[in-house]
Each structure stands twice: as C-alpha cells, then as structure tokens.
Amino acid sequence: MIVRIIILCLALLTTPAYAGENIFIIGSYQKEDLCGDPQLKGVNLAIEESGLHDTSVTSFFLHSRIISKQDFAQKVQSIEQEIERKKPRVIITLDDPAFNAFAKTVLANPAMYLVFSGVNRSLTDYNKELDFLNDTTPTKNITGVHEKLFMLEQMEFFEMLLNKLDKVAILYSTDSMGMIIKDQIVNELKQTIYASRLEFFPVKYMQDLYAAADEINDRKNINAYLPLPLSIIDKSTGQKKTVEELAPLLIEKIHKPDLALNKAFSKVGFLGGVSVDFHHMGHQAGTLAIKLLHGYNITKLKTENAGRHTISLNKKRQGSLSLTIRDDIWNLLDEVY
The missing domain is CATH 3.40.50.2300 (Response regulator)
Structure with missing residues (x-):
C-alpha cells in the first residue's frame, strides 16, 4: 500500500501542468495554401518536438481567399462555438484574417492565450485597436511572430x-x-x-x-x-x-x-x-505557444519578427x-x- 502511494505521488509530481490542454490552430486560408501550409507544418513540428503527447491539437481553415464574407463569418462563428465548448489553452492564428477574427475573442477570455504567426499588418496599427502591447512586450494575453518580407x-x-x-x-x-x-x-x-x-x-x-x-x-x-x-x-x-x-x-x-x-x-x-522562411516562422510561433503551456509569463515572451529568410x-x-x-x-x- 505504501509503495502504491509513493508511485502515485511521483506520478503527480512528474505530470506536466499542461497535460490534457487543447491547442487550436486557425489558418486564414485553405489547408494547402502557399503561405499557410508551411507555417502550419512549422507549428506542428514545434509541438512534436516539445513532447506534449497528451495535448489535443485541432486545426481549422477559414478559406478567406475564396469564400464570401458571409461564409467567412459563418466559419468564424462555428469556430467560436468550438472555442467556447473546448476552451483551448492556446490559439495559434496563421496570417492576418485569422488573427483579426479571433483576437478580441481571446482578449475577452484571459485564461486563454493567442499566438499569431505571419501577421503582415503593422503591430502598431493592431495595437491601436486592441491595446495588447507596450512596444514589443505583451501587456495582455497575445504575442506572436510578425512576418518580415525581406x-x-x-x-x-x-x-x-x-x-x-x-x-x-x-x-x-x-x-x-x-x-x-x-x-x-x-x-x-x-x-x-x-x-x-x-x-x-x-x-x-x-x-x-x-x-x-x-x-x-x-x-x-x-x-x-x-x-x-x-x-x-x-x-x-x-x-x-x-x-x-x-x-x-x-x-x-x-x-x-x-x-x-x-x-x-x-x-x-x-x-x-x-x-x-514560412516554415521557420511557424516554428517560432509554435515555440512561443509551447513556452506558454510550460508556464512562462507572457510578458517575458516579446513579439518577434520572422527570423530567417531563404x-x-x-x-x-x-x-x-x-x-x-x-x-x-x-x-x-x-x-x-
């Protein structure tokens, strides 16, 4: 009996705090998009490398390049319902349409984090609307990687x-x-x-x-x-x-x-x-998300520029x-x- 208690205690001590958490990845375009697909692969590689095997990862695609505004709004609403139902710990958005669609949703849920990848619009402009940054330091629950075009x-x-x-x-x-x-x-x-x-x-x-x-x-x-x-x-x-x-x-x-x-x-x-390098940029964003799941203070995870070109x-x-x-x-x- 004592041995079983010791084993149970050790299991509790070694079980990561992030076990069982949900990660949502929301792509702005269709799955095979030239800009979105390499970012998605980079994010997934970062998650695989982290060893978060008990974490559920779900991907969504908004198809914003090819569908009507009405259909886009319906897709956003459907994903918001999934967010409410599954309460993901981290949402990773790929490119501007997804970030723009879900930033306010995450800001209204401080228990969640949003990590963006591939945002092209100036973060200064976004900050005027969302007020989530002090220069490059997050003041709320959003951080990520801005896309530099080189x-x-x-x-x-x-x-x-x-x-x-x-x-x-x-x-x-x-x-x-x-x-x-x-x-x-x-x-x-x-x-x-x-x-x-x-x-x-x-x-x-x-x-x-x-x-x-x-x-x-x-x-x-x-x-x-x-x-x-x-x-x-x-x-x-x-x-x-x-x-x-x-x-x-x-x-x-x-x-x-x-x-x-x-x-x-x-x-x-x-x-x-x-x-x-879109793949590397997605990997940067995925790495930030993993750090958040490991308990890093988001104010220490400053926004980054895409760090590599090809x-x-x-x-x-x-x-x-x-x-x-x-x-x-x-x-x-x-x-x-």
Whole structure:
C-alpha cells in the first residue's frame, strides 16, 4: 500500500501542468495554401518536438481567399462555438484574417492565450485597436511572430542577378491581404534607394489582371515583377482565383523575372529570390505557444519578427527566361526546384 502511494505521488509530481490542454490552430486560408501550409507544418513540428503527447491539437481553415464574407463569418462563428465548448489553452492564428477574427475573442477570455504567426499588418496599427502591447512586450494575453518580407534583401539580390533594376512592378490584388502586403512592401523599402523604383498594378477582376500582365510585359523599363494576385474575381463564374491557380497564366504572359513572396511560389513556377522562411516562422510561433503551456509569463515572451529568410530558384523558369546565373549566385541559393 505504501509503495502504491509513493508511485502515485511521483506520478503527480512528474505530470506536466499542461497535460490534457487543447491547442487550436486557425489558418486564414485553405489547408494547402502557399503561405499557410508551411507555417502550419512549422507549428506542428514545434509541438512534436516539445513532447506534449497528451495535448489535443485541432486545426481549422477559414478559406478567406475564396469564400464570401458571409461564409467567412459563418466559419468564424462555428469556430467560436468550438472555442467556447473546448476552451483551448492556446490559439495559434496563421496570417492576418485569422488573427483579426479571433483576437478580441481571446482578449475577452484571459485564461486563454493567442499566438499569431505571419501577421503582415503593422503591430502598431493592431495595437491601436486592441491595446495588447507596450512596444514589443505583451501587456495582455497575445504575442506572436510578425512576418518580415525581406524586401530590401530581395531587391539587392535581383539587382545582382540582373545587373540592373530600373523598375519592379508590384502586381497585387485589391482584397484586404493584397492591400496589407502592398503597404508592407512600401514600408520596408521607404528608406532605401528602391522606394522610387516600384510601379504598382492593383487588380480586382480577371480582365484587370490580363491588362496589367500585358503592360508589365511590354514596359521596357520594368525589369522584374512581384506576383501578388492573392484573390482575383472571375466575373464569368463569380468565383475567386488564387495565386496558385493564376501562376501558369502569369508565367505565360509575362516574360520577365518573377520575385517570389516565399519559396513555395518557386515550387509553382515563379523564378524565386529572397523571401521569408514560412516554415521557420511557424516554428517560432509554435515555440512561443509551447513556452506558454510550460508556464512562462507572457510578458517575458516579446513579439518577434520572422527570423530567417531563404533564397530559392526555379530552374525551368530560369531557362524559359534565358537567364544566366553566375557561380557566386548559385552558391547563395538554399533551394532549387
């Protein structure tokens, strides 16, 4: 009997406080999204490495790029009901739409934490609405990883690759995320020599995209472009098309180097370049979540910037553009597709 009591006491002492906790991961887009999927994999890897085997992890996907505002609101409401029912200890949001949808819900539940990954909008702007930060220090129950685009490094890489960079076209959708990322590009480059080299091409509908693609292709002073048609409306069907679906069209119509937002863009056929490592960024967020489950004081877990970039290149696209890559540039590459 005494032995059994001792064993029971030891079990209680060695059982982590987080056993049986729920983690919700809420992705802004569809499961295989080029931006969301590598973040999700990074978060899951951090959780696996932590050894939290008794913790339940549930993933949700908001499909915000392709569904209506009404359907999006219904998805949010359904997840809020799950939050109320299962009371997750930590909610991890991937990208701005998910963070924007659930930040106030978590703030109203101080027993929960929210860890964001891949937020593009300025945290200063979010803080004006939510009041959860003092500079980078959390004052409430939210922390996370802001997405740095590494645009200066991207521009410097392409200037080295092409030997000149007169103008770079930013081809972006006018949905909320397209506008947020366009503003972030401007902000990252505003104090650099590249600020005056940007040409902006906003597009909402497919006919806008065709016209912009033709102009970018025909303009002699545009040396490269950044494809950001994240959600484009096809009037003939009423459906929204994402950058994955539009990549073959843009690759066919624009015979100029395409700068990748992340290496997954190189996988679908764009040329590549310097971009945020989305997998590592998700791993950063997952690590913050694990620390919270281990009892870290959230005020000690300051918000972070994405800490790693990667340099990728698609060899087929390089060949179709007849680009010669110097040996010193090949040596810089992290990924070749």
